Amino acid sequence: MIRSTVDPSAKPNWLSKLFGWALPKRFVAVPVELGEVLDRFPEGFFIVDGRFNILFANEAICNILGIPHGHLEGQSLDSLKWCSSMPRNRPWHEALRTARSQRHNPEGVPIAVGDEQLMLYERSDQSRRLLAITVREITGLSIPDVMVISVRDATVVETYRAEMEDLLARVRRSREEAHQSNEELRQLVTQDALTGCCNRRSLDERGDILWQNSTTDAAPLSCMMFDIDHFKSVNDEYGHATGDEVLRCVGTSLRHTFENVGEIYRYGGEEFCVMLPAYDLNAARSIAEKVRSTVSHLSVHSATTNEVIQVTVSIGVVDRDSGAKNIGELIHQADKCLYMAKRNGRNCVVTYGPEVASARFRSSDR
Template identity: 30%
Template sequence: MRISVTTRIVAGLVLLTLSTMLIACSLKMVPDQNRVHMQDRARYCESLAVSSSLFLTQGNIETLQSYLNAVVKNQSDISAAILRRKDGSIFIHAGKMFNLSGKPEEDLFNKVRIELLEQNQPWGQLEIYFPAEKQGLLSLWQMPMTRFILFVLACCSIGFYLFLRKNLQSLNPSKVIPGRVQEALDTLAGGLLILDTKEQIVLANKTIARVLKTAPEELQGRAMSQLPWVLPPEFETDDELPWRRALSEGTIHKGITLSLENNSTVADTFVVSCAPVLDDHDHLRGVLVSFEDVTELEKKKSELREMLHALHDSREEIQKKNDELQYLATRDPLTSCLNRRSFYEQLESLWEEAQQQQSTLGCVLLDIDHFKSINDNHGHSTGDLVLKGIGSTLMELVQEPGVLCRYGGEEFCILLPNHDIDETEQVAESYRQAVERLEFEDLKVTSSFGATAFSLGASSPQELLDEADKCLYVAKRGGRNQVARWDRVPVDTDFREPIAREPAPA
């Protein structure tokens, strides 16, 4: 809820009046009723003590008892009067007997004690009990000073409000501007504010007031900095706001984009222009601020950015799915090595590259020894475990640009760019030793290797594979678990002769 300017001024004047009265009280310029009351009590108690002493001197004990009873009965401010001897025993008691019931005596009574003398010697003492003043809102209200202050504040509030409401109309800038001019300002599509030299709003049209969800007169007197402005990233401090620069520099500033916070997802955005207001002597009197609402344009831009962001995310997700599909389409599902189709594509590419650059290309073909016996004796699950283990080991050993493929059921093929036959043989031997070191549930396996290279005369990729396959045949016939290379295969080898089946080792 917005508090009007008149109400705020009235509240300030009332607080000023209250402060003045409290300062006067602290300087003891206002009579202290409590102190006057206590002084009256003290004089009354002294008079009562003198009278009691006279009665005691004359020996009129009954008269003294009647006198004290009459005093307590007729004085509502006195609860009891007790005359005690020197030893503390009660000599006369006037008034009601009171039961403290465990409560401190100070909470119930204010006690006045007066010493009585007989021939300049202590005889006893007179105790007079007054009711203790109760603390609380009711006791505060009963104080005359409190009622006086509240009366003055109420009268000042009403009087100040009526006076200012009547006289501030002549100081209201909106009342000075003719009605037709104000209507013309209100019809402007953009917002308009006029600020004084202290950045306080002295005039606002309905357009900017509608954006701020208030009335134009409610904006008057409000500081421009109180509005929830969102500073652009390029602004380091509030001093770079255009109206502040216009006031400090006396220059015009145009086309600055600022936003106002609101409860929606997109803030109210304006293009702000400021111009200083000068009098006839070129003295700065204020600044004129205009606002062009571009909220809808910013909203469309925000929606477009969100769409582009969503499109980018969707494209990345599609690319990710395509990469996954590409991986699945080119890989063997059991060992994750390349399948034969992808392998042949790689082989063709590497073959052409070797021909063009006159480089070397090694090819290794390996076959797991006695794999059928493993499946027959230990089950196909163990056979799959062996294939996975060997495939994983080879994938760790074959570094780029090498290519690893599951060529057949228990066969793997490896391409080694820039490797001649000697290097290919060495690499194949390291693979053989790595396979030989593997253990699968107390089962050890071996593999046979055939190695060849592009430099040994193959005329096509398929012929290169055939050479590696024939080397593998020679390794099998030679006792398995060994590497055979193409340039050492006898020319008269009969590759049609079947390989003897040896029992798999336990």
């Protein structure tokens, strides 16, 4: 330390070695010791040489590390109780390698020096502190490779940050769980549990939207009504378990067929409704014929007798050019086409036209 009573002939201290000072007489009397000035810095820091020996450690760093003031000078920085990283990966080693590389190869790509890095340190009381380390090289001194290593105790800040991140993660999980619960609830409300198709309530909600979109965009909109032929006979002869299996098989077939093409709803009992945005009557009829053929090749095994049950469907098709004024009328027209398909012998497709429009049907026609 440089004291007011320094004798110029005395052995040079660390400051005179570091800066190569030959102290002139006018510096013999110094009103304030430089070491005391450095100790007043609120930020902790070391000054180390090229072998990472500690030349100076101010009072703040001693308090952070829990080491008595004056006990760090002369020790190796690597000998302190760092809890993470091998010595060669510690920031002061990386900084020294970078500085030397830049001096020998100034055109090389430098590694960032001076960036703050976090390290874990264990104090003598076994408590751990998270320290933010910044390394800076000092050039132009009599001792080569001297570095200043500033240390900030980030334990409280990082703990708070970690707690906030944990809180945010829990909030995100809670929101995701709430979203998942809402989605499950939505499915319970809008999806038919037996067939996996949307239910009648969902059609009531979506139908008006589809109609409005078609009206706004002047785009085609078709509707199909499906009915499983002789379904009551299946229930009566083979039991409701077999009837449910028939519904599941038909529903699965329809969902696969209309995936990314239309919206399929279980309308009630053995009836299904399909809405086809952007498809006119001819296109919808072509699709309906393919679906009818596909279903006719389904084979369902009876749950009681293991007999193979052949399934067919009757289909009614209409589009909004038929004169419907709203979605309800469109569905009603498709339903009349379905009645006509039943009257015509089942397992067929009927599109809306004057004959269907003028026909009168009874429930027994099904």
